[in-house]
Amino acid sequence: MSSSETCIFVPGEAIHKIAGSSLSGGTLVLQFSQADEIFVVAAVEIGHDIRSSTLPSRDYLALNGVNASFDGQWLRAPEPGDATSLHLQHLLLARRPLAAIPIDVFRDLVAGVRDPGNKRGFLITHDPQLPPELRDLGCPEFAGWTIERTGVRPLPLQIEPECFGIEQLAATWPVERMSTIRVLLVGCGSIGSAAAEALASVGMGTIDLVDPDRFLWHNMIRHSLAKESVGRFKVDAMREHLRERWPHTTVHPHREDVVEDAHTVRQLFKEADVVICAADGIAPRRVVSHLARRAGVPSVLACVLEHGAVGELLRLRPTPRFGCLLCMRAALANEGAMDAEADQELGYGTGSTHQPMSAVPPDLRLIGTLAAKVAVATVLESRHGDHTQRLPGEHAIIGLRPAGDLAPPFDVSFAGEIRWSTIPSPRPTCPTCSPP
């Protein structure tokens, strides 16, 4: 059955009440929304003349938009498997859009169906003892019908599931592991907000957000937040935004500047499993590189360079094999590569008029999402020995709108191209990498 058809939405509350009622059948109240052509089960008779409301929560705006009410009926199979053939018929009929059961035949199959008169009647049948082999075929425990004198046809039910969070992915995704991971995210701008959403959507247990700034009008075009958050501190508004959509993730907001408040933020590095830096400018990146190394946690630095031409992700793992940000830049400078950080010092992405924002929202979102993926892959490997998302290197250059005139390793040619490379080992004299 296609989900484009008119259908009945059945809140979980209605399912519980029908399944738990001692009656063998009763009335239903259906609310109809004309704009979306949907019916919603709004009340169920659970005892003789006792109706109980089953309306979905007000968060389901479309399911609460009502134009009209209709009476309906629910019926349970009185004997084990009595409705089995009925629900099998439902399955078969649903595959033949124009097919119908003559009403007399239908009333022989299930006792107690009310005469619809000249109107259209609505019925939900419940077979609690449906044999497993029929369930496996796709035969429903609850089935919806429209009853007319011209015939009875299946009406699709959309039943609210018991669980529809990240747990739904438990068979294919390490949901349990994710719930134990803590990420420190420095910078809640356009890249940071996209990273935060990606982290929450994969089931991250805890996210610490660090950003001292307010959300202002000029941020709106490239950010996950919208009008209602203008004027608020980004970290507070983001916590609410994430909590609404991904309530399983705990979010701690910190209105702090990683550079100026390094002494207080330092503790967060020690508690984190991985750090993402999506803050603008050289200084925050250097502080994150240093504090993460000293805390012994991996970090991922994300930015967009050259007026939105390329994105860059740098993974810094605190092992003798890989150096820090300064070691990396020193090596690039020795090779005569461009000074990527000088580009950042111009205030890229701050919205100031001397450096107009030139990266488009989806490009920034791509970099933020990829930064989250790199962080997740890194923690799964380092903490859990899970290599399923192993990455090809430590340094990625992502083509966004490359003009093809940059020095290596930034000289990607195509939008969508990702070039991975490794990074040098620590310099012997590095103040960050050498033991304290």
Ligand SMILES: [Zn+2]
């Ligand atoms: Zn170093």
